[in-house]
Amino acid sequence: MPERAEWIAVDWGTSALRIWAMRGSEVLAETRGSEGMGQLAPEDYEAVLLRHAERYLAGDRVTEVLVCGMAGARTGWREAPYRAVPCTPAGEGAVKVPVRDERLKVRILPGLSQARPVDVMRGEETQIAGFLAGRPRFDGVICLPGTHTKWVQISAGEVVSFRTFMTGELFALLAGQSVLRLSVASDGHDADAFRDAVGDAISRPESLGAALFSLRAGSLLEGLDPVVARARLSGLLIGLELAGARPWWLGAEVVLIGSAAVAEPYREALAAQGLAAELVSGERMALAGLIAAREVMA
Amino acid sequence: MPERAEWIAVDWGTSALRIWAMRGSEVLAETRGSEGMGQLAPEDYEAVLLRHAERYLAGDRVTEVLVCGMAGARTGWREAPYRAVPCTPAGEGAVKVPVRDERLKVRILPGLSQARPVDVMRGEETQIAGFLAGRPRFDGVICLPGTHTKWVQISAGEVVSFRTFMTGELFALLAGQSVLRLSVASDGHDADAFRDAVGDAISRPESLGAALFSLRAGSLLEGLDPVVARARLSGLLIGLELAGARPWWLGAEVVLIGSAAVAEPYREALAAQGLAAELVSGERMALAGLIAAREVMA
Known part of the structure; x- marks a missing residue:
């Protein structure tokens, strides 16, 4: 019989969710599901959560559940309105979600928004909070590579500003759906070809289409x-992004947060520009951020 | 009973085909089909052609059929190997296609290739030939907007060089399949927003992803x-292309060949850069090119 959790941490993204059964900051158990926000209606979430996490619930008390990510989008479980930067990355503005099961108390952390240039993030702010929990004095730039890569300026424990690039989604569309699918392998890597293409795109970003x-x-x-x-x-796509994000990384201390598969090419591309970026696991940071947010909220 | 054709002209593209029943350069009848190269195996083409064009065939003699476009691709009806530029746009290198029906004599026109930078076209060369048939002294640049837009340098009746931009396909993928599909209307136009975005992309092509x-x-x-x-x-996408294609259009006489729906935004974008481009129908040019190629071949 599994151990009962003191609380439950959930990172609920567009295409998957991760659940941790917690006691304080200690992980008792961890599980994953493939029921992402993209395939759920608001009324589905509670049942999905129970399917994966009911075994961690005590019968005789309420267990707190803290959720970050796309479950808080307008089209998610319940909207957690964005907080405007500059602000601390997490801990404020959590939204309580009405549930039927009396053993649950569910709250969703909000994303961040920026007015000029207009931008949003949802989920990454929690990974940033996790990173800053361990490195509270960090002053520099965090890049979170992914479908929609974020470049984030951090100062004095706050997100000062950020910018999103659609690089990951462009790659997936071009490699999987365009005429290039006939010419591009579904995996594998060539470091020299990659580095040359990064350089080509940085020096001639306007030639992307050709x-x-x-x-x-x-x-x-x-x-x-x-x-x-x-x-x-x-x-070509990461090089185009690096050309556009140059004001973010040039002369800055850059930390990459993400899975190795997604973040390693960014590290490689930045290294070719003479910048040594640190690489940190995104999954660990999401959990650390949920722990940190809970402590702030307590 | 329809009139018998002296010959048949066919523009066979990836997603559709157009067929003209001809006497010399006179169109006797015209028809269209949706059986594009993308959905046909090599053994399907003859039956599709007969389905649409059998009524134009005389029973007592062979009718010549001249085809341009993707039917000549490696994955089409029969490969018509590319001709290398610089060269005249059409009339040389047609490939004879074996057929079962004795009333048919089918030939496919080849596309053009370029070694440096590496590039190919298939179908556009015939539209270019059609344009040059009516304007043999044209010296300048032809742009053929589409899924894969071509910029083509013409001099002394020859295609000197060309460059392809994937702009149309990027637009279709982003508007139809990316997260932007949730934010982008399926039709409609706003001239001011379009012009501003063209200017933004020309001045900051590296910021496309953001x-x-x-x-x-x-x-x-x-x-x-x-x-x-x-x-x-x-x-944004046409502006990025114009930034990359600037050496082609800057200070040049530019003719746009294509349907109004696809070519008009290019005319608008070039006009905003102070360049008045002429707009010519792509469909008319494809037929004119098939007529011109047949005359060269005779």
Whole structure:
């Protein structure tokens, strides 16, 4: 019989959720589900949560559940309105979610918004809070690579400003759905081709559309290796982003938060520009952020 | 009973085909089909052609069929290998296609290729030939907007060089499949928003990924009008292309060949940069090119 949790931490994203059964800051058990926000209606969430976490609930008291991520979107479980930057990354503005099961008390952490340039994040603020919990004096830039990569300026424990680039989603669309799918391998990497493409995109960002089609033409005319094509596609898109994000990383201390698979190419691309970025696990930071937010809220 | 054709012209693209029953350069009848290269196996083409065009065939003699477009791709009816530029746009290198029906003699026109930078076109060369048939002394740049927009340098009746930008396909993917589909209308236009976005992308092409996500954030935070978002998306992508294609159009005589729906935004974007481009129908040019190619081949 599993141990009962003091509280439950949940990172509920667009395509998956992670659940930790907690006692204070100690993890008693961990589980995952594939029921992301993208496939759920508001009335589905409580049942999904119970399916994965009921075994951690005590029968004789209320167990607190703290959720971050897309479950707080307008189209999620219940909207947790954005907090405007500059502000601390997490702990304020949690929204209580009405539930039927009396053993549950559920709150969702809000995302962050920015007026100029207009931007939003949801979920990443909790990873940032987790990072700052361990490094409260950090003053610099955090980059969270992903479907929608975030560049975040941190100072005095606050998110000062941020900017989102659609790089990950562009890669997925081009590699999976465009004519390039016929020329690009579904995995594999070539460090030289990647680095060259990063450099090409940084020096000629305006040529993206032509550089992309060259992958197809190279494959038709010259038998371009699909693994090289994949590395070039990734390099062109990350290079374009680095060109646009240059004010963020140039001369800054940069920390990359994310899974190794997604963050490592960014580390590689920044290294080629002479910048040594630190790489930190996003999953660990999400949990650390939920723990930190709970402490702030207590 | 329909009139018998002297010959048949076919523009066979990825997603559709157009067929003209011809006598010399006179159109006797015209028909269309939705059986594009993308959905056909090599053995399907003859039956599709007969389904649409059998009524134009005489029973007692062979009718010549001249095809341009993606039917000549490696994955089409029969490969018509690319001709390398610089060269005249059409009339050389047609490939004879074996057929079962003795009333048919089918040939497919090849596309064009370029070694540096590596590039290909298939179908556009025939539209270019059609344009040059009516304007043999044209010296300048032809832009053929579409899924894969082509910029083509013409001199002394030859295609000197060209470059392809994946702009149309990027627009379709982002508007239809990305997170932006939630923020972008499926039609409508806003000339001011379009022009501003063209200018933004030309001056900061490296910010594309961030400018794209701003459409989503603007929609979430400020209720950005979906028609404005669509115009901005189109403007950002065409602006990025114009930044990359600047060496092609700057100070040049530019002719746009395409349907009004696709070419008009390019005309608008170029006009905002102070360049008056001429707009010519792509469909008319494809037919004119098939007629011109047949005359060269005779």
